[in-house]
Amino acid sequence: EVQLVESGGGLVQPGGSLRLSCAASGFSFRNYWMTWVRQAPGKGLEWVANIKFDGTEKYYADSVKGRFTISRDNADNSVYLQLSSLRAEDTAFYFCARDESPGNIFTGYYDALDFWGRGTMVTVSS
């Protein structure tokens, strides 16, 4: 059974840092892109970052570029999100998701976030 379990959330002051973890199990983690998505309380979904299966490519939302860093450890089946220079507007539930990447070299590969964790809450407040 595929499982994704986020951890590391909590209350942090503006300007502070936090490291989120997502522990994966039940699938061959090293073969999948992984994505972080967040959702502020009562708001919509916001794509945050993703990372290629081997860690060689990483992409970020404009709102977090230069402040957040995504990484992974395939030996540990985990993906991480380092949050720095935190602002009140970073307050949100943070979800990690597996990207199935269906497709082929002829059609191209699509994003398909097929399994999600339950999320971890980050609150930025003084």
Next chain:
Amino acid sequence: AIQMTQSPSSLSASVGDRVTITCRASQGIRNELGWYQQKPGKAPKLLIYGASSLQSGVSSRFSGSGSGTDFTLTISSLQPEDFATYYCLQDYNYPRTFGQGTKVEIK
């Protein structure tokens, strides 16, 4: 970044109704779009990828169509478990961007 605009923002419908949600991209994105369903307090669920490919295990009453800038998610016969918020997500380029969501409520 590509802007994704969903309409309507919310709708009221009855069980058995045919429901259509649209998503418009600020530039052409070929067919690189997915649809997700989210219920309160839960993680999103993938419904459609590649604009029209139904994710395994998802009911066939859900269908997606469109290409370029205009896309549609259709629920052929609304069921009680379909009351939720729906989001589109473009995967044409980076950064990926979601639509603002469409809340489907019970009439």
